[in-house]
Amino acid sequence: MDRPKHLIRKRLNSLLFSIDTYPLTIVEAPAGYGKTTAVKDYLSGRRDDVVWLSFQRMHGLSEIWSRFAEEMGKRDPSIGAKLAELGPPADTPRREKAFSILNELELKRSVVVVLDNYELAVGTGLTELLLRLGEEDIENLHLAVLTRDTSDFDLALSLARERCCVISRAQLKFTADEVRGYCMLTQFRITDDAVNKLIVYADGWISLLYVMLAGMEKGIPIGMTPTLDELIDQTLFQVHNENIRHYLLQLSVMDSFTARQADSVTGRQDSYELLRILRKKNAFIQYDGQERLYRIHPVLLDFLRARQNFSSEEERALYARLGEWLLQENDLRPAYSCLARAGKTERILSHMNRTLPIRNLYTDFDGADEVFESGSQELLTEYPVAYLRYLFFSMVSGKKSVVADLPRRLDRLEAVFRRKKGIGGVERDRILAEILCVRKFTAFNRLKAMHAYNDEILRLLNGRQSSIMLQVNEFTFGLPHYLYLYFRDAGSLKSLAELSQYNFHPAFSDGCGIGSDSLALAELACETGDFRTAVSESRKAVYKAETKAQISIMICARFCGARANFALGQLQTARELLRALREDAEKQSNPIYLSMARLCEGYFCVPLEMPIPQWLKDGRLSSLSLYFGGMGFDRLVYGKALLAQGEYLKLEALSDSFDASFSVFQNRLGFLHGAILRAAAKAHLSNAEAAVPELIRALDMAKPDGIVLPFAECARHLLPVFRALPKKAHEDTFARRAQEICASYLEAVRPLLSEDRSLTAREIEVLRCLDRGLTRNEIADRLFISPGTVKTHLRAIYQKLDADGKVSALRAARQNGLL
Incomplete structure (x- = not known):
């Protein structure tokens, strides 16, 4: 039977009109019900107004997001650039930022974004963003999701509010x-x-x-x-000869492919002709002219994959060739996965063993454990850099089986290379240095012990750069406070800052950590109340960090600078630093930096009564991307949010669990903040006198290092407790200084605390129009103002109501009695 002609199903076109009338339309049916064809028919002739994105098994969210950002950039260049910089929204911080960016999107005419094969995106977290965009009903933006499975969607609310339409399998059936x-x-x-x-x-x-x-x-x-x-x-x-049948089975190891790729993977040279024949005769072989890719229809693809009867030798050869193709495309993680399936352990190790800056996270691929955990020790020692990359990434990502056994593995590897024959002295020194680079992190958060390794690493590398300690590594492990990482013992804060002046890590890691010397001085000054020094040293840290794109150092420095400037009453400067901090994070496609920025913003909800982000109100700490569980810093910020919301009983109840988080790495600043938060909660639950023991405990903890700023940042809650201190404690020099800093801090930030956040009359009018479902242009016509002015009013409304879009603004307005 020749490839069939196309039947236009007018009945479906009337159903699919929902794409143009709803912000979100979901077309759900198993493979083979014609959903893709039906939607393409409906949207035919509207090429400029349609963005078609199709998920594939091997290349998922990253590739889709790049295409989406590119397409949005054609319609709004600034939005496209921001989406590209943000990267795929695979975690809550990036999803919230993506939502915020898309809320600024201005489309002059209707645009339909189609997400095909969406069942392959289940688990990426994209569904949460789609539902929020559907709820927000962004003007002229329509989303169409084509999927076999809607189990990832919680549609009850969207359907009830008529923000979503579902077209089911029953409606797609041929009559x-x-x-x-x-x-x-x-x-x-x-x-x-x-x-x-x-x-x-x-x-x-x-x-x-x-x-x-x-x-x-x-x-x-x-x-x-x-x-x-x-x-x-x-x-x-069976209608094909044996040659073509076998060719189809070979093609089924790929989701999509070019003719050239098909030749390379199948080991043939006639793919152009074979694919032309197959496409002509078979409706299940499809070609996307825009992407220049062939795809096998899912129904046929499932059939072929179930019948792959390759010999083990041929299967390994196919996946080996596919892996090599992906290596040429620099698509390393899927390449390593294919090579692992092909049994090409040594090829993976040799590629990963190169001195090129291959990111350590690429050791986390399907089959990695088989390669590194089941591989012989003799083979792993032949490729020590690859093995060390794996060990290092496993350690920082918390893989327990590796962490527990790491010292023994490193000892064994070091012993092999110290006695290894037939290896040059330079190469031996390089490998021993790389072993020490990983070994230094077995002393994690003990700065003196870690620094002890640096001199020997420098000597062994002799001017060369490490292949494992890369410039792109997150130097502060996702924490926005460098000294918080290492401050464990009473009276050691100053010595840690001094020790940081001799940090030679940047010298062998192409600058990773540069600026940490000035950052340590800034944080020491900030915590101890020398705010002007904190401001100047934090600036130096940023200048140094910028030379090597050390984003984590820049975020920490701007956070420190913002804290110091708030204490000095330089409110605008502090706000600008927070904005710059957020921009630093958003420019990177890295959830660690975005999580750092979110922690910084959440931190200020107590001292400045700044808006509390929704994720923090809900206590969704698991949405953050953090190394080592955040070392309790996320709990510290959550505790501040509870205090700001008046959740005093909950704060007191959770305080022991907070201390448990701080105790894992003995983070002394965490314990101090915990004691301060307990004192504040106790004062509200009972009275100032009842909170005195906790405040005295906090003062005793802070005194050996002269730490005062954490008290000042809770000044409004603590000043009554300070006044209730017994005479002996009140006369203590350190306690008096802490109280004075609290009083001066409160005075410095008073203009922020008294800031008028009420809506103007015009903003109320705009809000009411929004509540009636009017678009920006309709609001402009109704109120006789320009669409640009409407946008300005909406921004002000969102800021004052602590909202990230229309839906949350209307919800907040109702809660506050404005509607």
């Missing part, structure tokens, strides 16, 4: 009239009785209808073949 129309189109003669039988047996499934018609053409009566697989086998597979 008797459509089957007749299809047969007429293909000039296939069929009786009404046969049509009725087809409807019964195929239940409206177009793929089964197609193969049943093909079977009828070959003399197979309707219903004689009991399964779809047998029909596909007889009508789409």
Whole structure:
């Protein structure tokens, strides 16, 4: 049966009109119900207004997001650039930022974004963003999701609010009239009785209808073949000669491919001709002219993959060639996965062993444990840099089996290279240095012990750069406070800052950590109340860090500078630093930096009564991307949010769990903040006198290092407790200084605390129009103002109501009695 002509199903076009009328339309059906074809038919002739994005098994969210950012950039260059810089929204921080960016999108005409094969995106977190965008109903933006599975969608709220429409399998089924129309189109003669039988047996499934018609053409009566697989086998597979059948099976190891890639992976040289023949004869071989990619229809692809009967030798060869192709494309993680499946352990190790700056996270691929945990020690020692990359990434990502055994593994590797023959002295020194680079992190958060390794690493490398300690590594492990990492013992804060002046880590890691010397001085000055020194040293840290793109240092320095400037009453400067900090994080496609920025913003909800982000209100700390569980800093920030919301009982109840988080790495600043928060909660739950023991405990903890700023940042809650201190404690010099800093801090930030956040009359009018469902242009016409002015008012409304978009603004307005 030749490739069929196309039946236009007008009935479906009326259903698919929902794409233009709803912000989110979901078309759900198993493979083979014609959902992709139906939507393409409906949107045909609207090329400039349609963005078609198709997920694939091997290349998922990253590739889709790049295409999406590019397409949005054609319509709004600034939005496209921001989306590209942000990277795929695979975690909550980036999803919230993506939502915020898209809320600024201004489309002059309707644009439909189609997400095809969306079932392959389940688990990426993208669904949460899609539902929020549907709720927000961004003007002229329409989303269409084509999927086999909607289990990732919680649609109850969206359906109730008429923000979403679902088109189901039942609606996509071919009717008797459509089957007749299809047969007429293909000039296939069929009786009404046969049509009725087809409807019964195929239940409206177009793929089964197609193969049943093909079977009828070959003399197979309707219903004689009991399964779809047998029909596909007889009508789409066995009709080809053995050469092409085998070729189809080989192609099925890929989701999509070019003809050149097909040649490379299958080991043939005639793919252009074979694919041309297959595409002409088979509706299940598809070609995307825009992307210049071939795809096998999911129904046929599932069939082929279930019947891959390669010899083990051929299967390994196929995946080996696919892995090599992906290596050439620099798509390393899937390349390593394919090579692992091919049993090419040594090829993976040799590629990863190169001195090029391959990111350590690429050691986390499908089959990595088989390569590194089941591989022989002799082989791993032949490729020590690859092995050390794996060990280092496993350690920082908390893989328990590796962390527990790491010292022994490093000892064994070091022993091998110290006695290894036939290796030059320079190469031996390089490997011993790389072992020490990983070993120094077995002393994690003990700065003196870690620094002790640096001199020997420098000597061994002799001017060369490490292949494992890379410039792109997150130097502060996702914490926005460098000294918080290492401050464990009473009276050691100053010595840690002094020790940081001799940090030679940047010298062998291409600058990773540069600026940490000035940052340590800034943080020491900030915590101890020398705010002007903190401001100047934090600036130096930023200048140094910028030379080597040390984003984590820049975030820490700006956070420190903002804290110091707030204490000095330089409120605008502090706000600008927070904005710059957020921009530093957003420019990177790295969830660690975005999580750092979120922690910084959440930190200020107590001292400045700044808006509390929704994720923090909800206590969704797991949404953050953090190394080593955040070392309790996330709990510290959550505790501040509870205090700001008046959740004093909950704060007191959770305080022991906070201390448990701080105790893992003995983070002394964490314990100090915890004691301060307990004192503040106790004062509200009972009275100032009842909170005195906790405040004295906090003062005793802070005194050896002269730390005062954490008290000042809770000044509004602590000053009554300070005044209730017994005479002896009140006369203590350090306690008096802490109280004075609290009083001066409160005075410095008073203008922020008294800031008027009420809506103007015009903003109320705009809000009411928004509540009626009016678009920006309609609001502008109604109020006789420009659309740009409407946008300005909306920004002010969102800021004052602590909202990230229309839906949350309207919810906050109702809660505050504004609507």
